[in-house]
Amino acid sequence: MKIAALSSATGASVATLKYYLREGLLHPGVATAVNQADYDDSHVRRVRLVRALVDLGHLSIAEVASVVAAVDDVDVPIHDAFGIAQDAMVPDRPRDDDRHASARSLVDALVARHDLRVRPDAEARNMLADALVHMAEFGLVDLASPAADGSAQFDAYAELFKQWADHEIAFVPDGDRSEMVEYTVVGTLVVEAAMSAIRRLALEDASERRFGDSGRR
């Protein structure tokens, strides 16, 4: 498969593919001559992975590059690669203040309460803490006495997702290493997007029931 074929197989322009090659998002094809290379299925999958990460995960090209580096490093065991990729999927934001710190301790307590085996420095912890900080600003949770408010919901989420996650991870088919890592990475983001969309549909439905024409107040 030549670059033009890869382009039409993925929908990305040749110029974009060259750019991805330069940035290391796309591994080089097998050179058949000084100005000729052969691409295969792995390149098609890779471009799709990049697009999924960018479109659905809102990752920057640099962040995608670090995900890809973890996927490609064959010395890294599959679970570790998933961890690295997961960290890269959390946008890095300046986190300075102490509200983040107190939110973070709530997160750590949640993780311990549900016996989740998660690295102490997993970025997902900070991601949740960030969300809590924003929620606190709108009075959706109280960081000081969380038990008193709606954040008990999170324990329900945690239990539920724990079961579903087992299913999802079990669903990952045996295959070659990079295929499995790609699968878990893309599954993380794509199912997230799908869940969010379904939740929005449900929210609009609930809003219509409370505020809509049929229940105008």
Next chain:
Amino acid sequence: MKIAALSSATGASVATLKYYLREGLLHPGVATAVNQADYDDSHVRRVRLVRALVDLGHLSIAEVASVVAAVDDVDVPIHDAFGIAQDAMVPDRPRDDDRHASARSLVDALVARHDLRVRPDAEARNMLADALVHMAEFGLVDLASPAADGSAQFDAYAELFKQWADHEIAFVPDGDRSEMVEYTVVGTLVVEAAMSAIRRLALEDASERRFGDSGRR
């Protein structure tokens, strides 16, 4: 409250606040002189809303502006404003191909199956269809015969979120109109982010159980 006070209350620089004023993200304060204006709580909340939309929702400033316009237009009933805001919260992407169309018909079927009262042109439908297209590319669902694969999961999601959404919308406190719209808007994104983070923690846990040291294969 002067602009410097607003700045330190929100963490945004004075220059940034001026920029938000220019772009219409922030309503003007009450002018007390030709070069003096007074800001209040509504401005603080507004800046927080903008930051939540940008940080957690990955919305562009232009998209935030359209959300804000819906929030501020007092002629729009609360439910309609929420719909407009929801549409603005879906990143607009070029959607041309027929894979999107077939994914979209699956979405519409799901909506009908669960009796969700959602506008036919709600952007959340396209958001879910986009996610399905990406999933299909990785073989996570089969757009042709969806019943045969894991997409039955979606019906479970839909039922669950429908219940939770009712709770969440019921949880919105009575208040003035813009406060309620802000509440639903920020709730949409912020709970999404929290759920995603919790799910990632659960996925890392599940990955560790299947692929980690303790279960190395």
Next chain:
DNA sequence: ATCAACGGATAGTTTCACTCTCCATTCCGC
């Protein structure tokens, strides 16, 4: 009285994700 802060406007900066243009090969169809 002075000097920092203010609003308003315009211009400048940085980053990002491409996109364009060259070039010297190489391939493909006739």
Next chain:
DNA sequence: GCGGAATGGAGAGTGAAACTATCCGTTGAT
């Protein structure tokens, strides 16, 4: 076997986005 298109590689250029900086004349606090 020849001519035009495609290729890899590298550099420069582009346009949008999200601020940031500077300037100005006015005002408020000390």
